[in-house]
Amino acid sequence: MSIHTGAHVTEDRSLECDVCIVGSGAGGAVVAQRLATAGKSVIVLEDGGYHVSARFDMTEGNMFPRLYQEQGGRSTADQSMAILQGRAVGGTTVVNWTTCFRTPERVMQHWAEHHGVEGLTREALVPHWEEIERRLNVQQMRLDQVNANNMVTWRGLDALGWHKDLLFRNVKNCAHTGYCGVGCVIDAKQSMLVTYIPEAVQAGAEVYANAWVERLTFDGRHVTSVVARVRDPETDQLTSRTITVRARVTVLSGGAINTPAILLRSGLDPSGRTGKRTFFHPAVGAVGVHAERIQPFVGSPQYVYSDEFVGRDEGMGFLLEGAPMFPMTMGSIATGLGPERQAQLELLPYSSLTGALLHDGFDTSDPDEGATITLGTGGRPQIDYKWTERLSRGLRDACAATLRIQLAAGAHQAYTSNGLYVRSDDEIDRVLDTGRWGPCEVPVFVAHCMGGCAMGGDASRSVVDSRTLRHHAMDDLFVIDGSVFPTSCSVNPQISIYGLARWGAEHVREALG
C-alpha cells in the first residue's frame, strides 16, 4: 500500500488486481477510495508525477511544468485556446481554484431531453454530493473574506443590479494566499492529493505515478490488459519500461482529452463518437484599471459569481466570476506586445479581472459542436475546436458584460483580452464592433475540460451508457471522469465529477460482484 513513482519501477512489471483505474484526479481518486475501502484490490496508473505541498514553491515558472498537461502549454491545434489542465497525482484538483458548484438542474434536464441520459439524475447524485461536500469541507465564502479583486466584481454587479452571490470552496483553514493554481502550499485546499488518495492508499490501493497508459488490449467485450509506459520522474521522458495490469474491471478516469485519446490509441471507437463534442467553457474577461490598489494576485482566486447571463434565450449563455491575474498566466493569454504589454503589466497592481465562462455544447442544431480529439504525433491528443459564429458572438457579449461590471465598479479604463479599451459604458458597443472575434483574434483561456466520451442511451450517438457509466461496447470497461458529460456543465466542474464518480463507483462494485 503505497505511492510508487517511475524511479521505483526499475524493470517491466506485470500486475493483477480487481480494478485498474487510469488517472487519479477528480474521477479516479474518488473511485479508488470507494473500491479500496470496500476491500477491493485497486491499482491506479497516473501519467503525472507525485508532488506534495513541501515541494510547491509558489512560482508559476517552476510549478506549471510539473503540475499541468504539456508543461502548462496545452492548447488547441490552431492555438486559439490555451488549455490549463492538471497533470499530477490528484489531477487538476491539485491546481484548480477550489470553486464548487453542483451540476445545475437545468443542465441535467438538457442531458435527459437532448442526449438520452437516464439513470444519472439529480436525485441519484444528491446523497453523493452531500457526502463529498462534507469530506472536502465545502463552504460558502463570507463577504468579509473577499479580496479587493473580487470585491470589484461584486461592486460592479451590485451597481448594475445584476445577480450576484458568494462562491463555495473546498478548503480547510484557508489562508487566502492566492497560490491555488500552483499547488496549495499549506494543504488547505481539500484536493484529491490530501483527501481521497491518502484514504485509498491507506485502504490498500497501489498508486503508480509517472505511468502513461498507452493502450488497452481486448478480447471481444473484455479488456485483457492495460499497458502503461513508465516515465523518468526527473526528465518526464518515456522510458522503455512498462507496467502491464490485468484487472477484472478497468476504469478510465484520465479526464476529457486524455481518456478519448487512450480509447483511440487502443482502436476502440465503434460509434465514431470518441473524442467528439469536447467542451471547454471558453473564457474571456475584462480587466479594469482602478485608482486604488487592487493587487489581483493577492487573496484566493475566486469568491463571487453571477448567474445573470446563464441560460439566456439568445445565443450562448455564460457564467460570470471574479478571476485572479497572475503575471505569467496573464502574459500568456493577453494580446499586445512591447510598450502596450509593458503598460498593462505596469498597471497590474491597479487592475482587476472579471471573467466569463461560456456554455458550449447547448446548440441543439449542431451535433458536432465543440472540439474533436484525434491522435497527433506520438499518439498524443490533438485538439481541434470548431469555432462558430455563435461562439464569436458569445465571446463579444461576454466581453461587453465584463467591461460593464468593471466600469460600474469605478474602473477608469477597462480592456478586453483582444486589446479593446473603453472608458465609459456608452463606448462599449462602438469599441467592441471594431474588434475581431475569430480564432486567434481574441485570446481564449480554458480551464475546464469536459466531454469527448459522451454518456447516453443510444450506442450510436454516445460512448458510455449513462445508467452505469459502462462503455457501450465492453462488459468490464467504465469511463468515470469529466469526459462523459454530453455538454459543458456550465459551472466549474469538480463537484459534478466527484458526484458522478462516487455514484459510478457503485456500478463498478456491482460489476465486480
Next chain:
Amino acid sequence: MSARTPSLLALSLVVWAPVSACAGDPPARDPSQWPISRVEIERAIPSDDPGERTYRAHCIACHGVDGRGAGNTTGANFTAPDGVLTEPDERLLARILDGERGAIGVMPAHRDVLGEERSREVLAYIRRRFGAGIEVRDAGIVDDAGDAGPLGMTDDDDRAVDESPR
C-alpha cells in the same frame, strides 16, 4: 538577488519598469485604444496630500499599505525602530532618486520618474505616516562601510552583490 527572494519582489520590479519605457514608439492607433497612463490614475487617487498620492502610486507595491514591506521581505520596513528611517533625509533622498541594490533586492531609481521635489514630498509623507518615534541618527555613523547597513546588509551581502552578474 537570493533564490529565496519572494516572487512578489520580482513582480514589483516588473511593475516598477520606468514609465518612460511606455512612451517609445507606439503603433499608430486611436489614442483611446491604449492603456491609461499612471499619471491619470494618480490624479484619481482620492487624497489631498501629494506625498500620499505619490506613495500610493509608486511606493506601496513593495513597501505596503502599512509601510512594513511585508516585514522586510518585499521592501524596507519603515516602521522598524532601527530601520531605514533612522537615516537622515539627504541619504534617503539619494536612495529614492538613484536607487540602491541591497540585501532585500533592488530599490529602483526614481530621478526620472518623480524628480527631486516629489521625492522630498513622499519622504516627508513616509516620515509622518510611518516614522513616529523613530530617532534620526547622524549620517556618519550609518555610512561606515562594514556596519550592517540600513537594509540589514553585511559585508557578506556586499560581496555577494558585487560578484553577482549585472
